[in-house]
Structures are given as structure tokens and as C-alpha cells.
Amino acid sequence: MNVLAKIYVTLKGSVLDPQGAAVTHALHALRYEAVQDVRIGKYMEVTLEADTRERADELVRGMCDQLLTNPVIEKYTFELVEAR
Amino acid sequence: MNVLAKIYVTLKGSVLDPQGAAVTHALHALRYEAVQDVRIGKYMEVTLEADTRERADELVRGMCDQLLTNPVIEKYTFELVEAR
Incomplete structure (x- = not known):
């Protein structure tokens, strides 16, 4: 059978995410002050x-x-999805 | 309320994905011949x-x-998840 695997990779919680910090900063600059954190x-x-x-x-x-x-x-x- | 947004970004279907092609190639080299496509x-x-x-x-x-x-x-x- 044909399977589609959807794989989500995230940094472990204790690992610093400078890219996420940069995006948070950019969102604040665009007036999305409601944003608290981006990973x-x-x-x-x-x-x-x-x-x-x-x-x-x-x-x-x-x-x-x-x-x-x-x-x-x-x-x-x-997660695995049976694909067509 | 505190909300966690989980955002999934993918290339449109018609857009070439050279990074995905490279990963497919690398997986084949590691004997994962069952892999057909990676995006x-x-x-x-x-x-x-x-x-x-x-x-x-x-x-x-x-x-x-x-x-x-x-x-x-x-x-x-x-998707939006109400966070603690």
C-alpha cells in the first residue's frame, strides 16, 4: 500500500531557537504585539x-x-495516512 | 486567552522541491528504496x-x-489549541 507519512520536527524545549526569536521580533514590528513566542x-x-x-x-x-x-x-x- | 497556533507550510504542488529531491536521494542511498517522494x-x-x-x-x-x-x-x- 501507498502511505503518506506526515512528520513534524520540533526543537526540544530546552534548546534556544534564534530563528523563532527573530520571527517574534519581526511580528512585533508588524504590530502583532499579541504574539508571545514562536518556535x-x-x-x-x-x-x-x-x-x-x-x-x-x-x-x-x-x-x-x-x-x-x-x-x-x-x-x-x-502520522501515517493511507494515500491513493 | 492563551492560544497556541500550529502552522503547517508546504510548497504548492506545482513548485519544484530540490531539498525534497535531495532527501529522497539520500534515503535511497541509505537503502530506504520504498520511499517514492519527499516534500x-x-x-x-x-x-x-x-x-x-x-x-x-x-x-x-x-x-x-x-x-x-x-x-x-x-x-x-x-490549527488553534487553547494553551495553558
């Missing part, structure tokens, strides 16, 4: 072929650990 | 203060259009 992460859509959902889960976990994320400073979650 | 986007968490959900919705839409996304090549969706 920037990544979103990836991976389309893959797998026999079962369990196999897809295992593959995506492997990719995240090996290549897609940096486990030292980032954490990730993902 | 890279952004994920942002914005914490803000708003009186109502409607106001929060309006603010986030404004930020996305003005600063957070490039409407020429990107599209976005977001």
Missing part, C-alpha cells in the same frame, strides 16, 4: 510503499532517527 | 494572547499572509 520546526511529507502499517511505521521511525532529524536537539512525531 | 515544509508554533478564538484566527491568518509564508509558492493550514 520554528520542520514539516515533511514522505510518500512510501509498505506492505503493512506496522512496516511503514518502522521505516519512518528509522528514517527519522538516521537522517531526517537530529536527536540531540530535535524531537519528532508523525 | 519539505515548515512547521511553526506561535503562542499568542487573544480575546476570542475568532480574533486568534484572524491574527494568525494575517501573520501568515504578511510574514510567515510566501503566498506565491507556498500554502498553509493551521
Whole structure:
């Protein structure tokens, strides 16, 4: 089956996010004073072929650990959608 | 109330994604041959203060259009979560 994995990568809570701080600053300059904090992460859509959902889960976990994320400073979650 | 906006930004379907192509290539090199396609986007968490959900919705839409996304090549969706 064809699976679409939606992967969300965020910085761990204790890691400083200078890009997020810059965006917060820019939003304030644009009069969005209501903004308190911005954290920037990544979103990836991976389309893959797998026999079962369990196999897809295992593959995506492997990719995240090996290549897609940096486990030292980032954490990730993902969801699997059966694609057409 | 305190609102957490989870914003997902993706390239429009017709826009080439060289970063995604590079990741696909790297995954194949790591023996993830099951991978067919990768698209890279952004994920942002914005914490803000708003009186109502409607106001929060309006603010986030404004930020996305003005600063957070490039409407020429990107599209976005977001969800609002009442934060503590």
C-alpha cells in the first residue's frame, strides 16, 4: 500500500531557537504585539510503499532517527495516512 | 486567552522541491528504496494572547499572509489549541 507519512520536527524545549526569536521580533514590528513566542520546526511529507502499517511505521521511525532529524536537539512525531 | 497556533507550510504542488529531491536521494542511498517522494515544509508554533478564538484566527491568518509564508509558492493550514 501507498502511505503518506506526515512528520513534524520540533526543537526540544530546552534548546534556544534564534530563528523563532527573530520571527517574534519581526511580528512585533508588524504590530502583532499579541504574539508571545514562536518556535520554528520542520514539516515533511514522505510518500512510501509498505506492505503493512506496522512496516511503514518502522521505516519512518528509522528514517527519522538516521537522517531526517537530529536527536540531540530535535524531537519528532508523525502520522501515517493511507494515500491513493 | 492563551492560544497556541500550529502552522503547517508546504510548497504548492506545482513548485519544484530540490531539498525534497535531495532527501529522497539520500534515503535511497541509505537503502530506504520504498520511499517514492519527499516534500519539505515548515512547521511553526506561535503562542499568542487573544480575546476570542475568532480574533486568534484572524491574527494568525494575517501573520501568515504578511510574514510567515510566501503566498506565491507556498500554502498553509493551521490549527488553534487553547494553551495553558
